[in-house]
Amino acid sequence: MRYLPNQKKTTHERVVSEASRMFRERGYRGTGVGAVMKAGGMTAGGFYAHFSSKESLFLESLSMAFRDFRKRLRAGARRRSASPDELIRDYFDAQIEDPGAGCPIPALAADAARSSSAVRKTFERELQETAAALAARLVDARDESGGTALALLALGAGGVLLSRAVENREFANSILEACRRRAT
Numbered sequence: 001m002r003y004l005p006n007q008k009k010t011t012h013e014r015v016v017s018e019a020s021r022m023f024r025e026r027g028y029r030g031t032g033v034g035a036v037m038k039a040g041g042m043t044a045g046g047f048y049a050h051f052s053s054k055e056s057l058f059l060e061s062l063s064m065a066f067r068d069f070r071k072r073l074r075a076g077a078r079r080r081s082a083s084p085d086e087l088i089r090d091y092f093d094a095q096i097e098d099p100g101a102g103c104p105i106p107a108l109a110a111d112a113a114r115s116s117s118a119v120r121k122t123f124e125r126e127l128q129e130t131a132a133a134l135a136a137r138l139v140d141a142r143d144e145s146g147g148t149a150l151a152l153l154a155l156g157a158g159g160v161l162l163s164r165a166v167e168n169r170e171f172a173n174s175i176l177e178a179c180r181r182r183a184t
Contacts, residue, residue: 012050015040020061020068021100028058028111055115059122062112065104066126073133081139084152088183091156092176099164105130105157106164127153155179 018039022031033054034044051057072094082090095102105127112123135149159179163172 008050011040011042015042015050016057016060016064019057020065020104023058023061023111024065024102024104024107025100028108028115033057055119058111058115059119062104062108062119062122063126065108066130068101069103070130070133073130073137082137083139083184084148085180085184087134087137087152088156088159088180091152092160092180095156095160103157103160105153106161109157152183155183 015036019031019036022036022039025031033047036057037044037047047057051060091103095106099107109123112119131149131153134152138148156179159176163175166172166175
């Protein structure tokens with residue numbers, strides 16, 4: 001059977017995209033290679049033709065998740081600068097609707113913390129780039145150190161993480177509202 005010249009690359013990107021979504025929804029340990037490959041339209045047997053290990057897939061999907069999130073931040077930056085309160089509201093709105101497409105920080109920080117040095121370094125680099133993208137969107141551009149942006153990311157990610165961890169939706173909403181009030 002003949003394959004198109006870019007088919008392997010296209011398939012690889014599709015699998016990484018599916019893994020990125022699934023890792024954000026289910027976590028690293030909660031997502032099996034077989035499920036990722038099936039979602040990418042392949043059998044589990046084809047995994048090693050694309051990746052040396054599950055960790056190598058995680059590294060690529062982690063970078064993709066952060067890049068996708070930064071694209072949304074930059075799209076917002078073209079529209080207008082925003083106050084910390086507006087940014088945190090935008091952040092929460094994007095997270096609650098579709099966790100698989102949301103920010104990788106609340107979904108994957110704990111997995112990254114328990115992973116290899118390579119994963120932690122990738123997470124750190126991507127987090128720094130994301131904080132810089134968020135800082136560029138802030139109304140007060142004097143925050144050159146990025147401290148406000150990092151604090152907003154930490155506040156937002158923590159709020160989302162806690163709100164997802166509780167059963168009572170009313171309590172979950174009160175967590176998010178408390179974070180919104182602190183962002184002002």
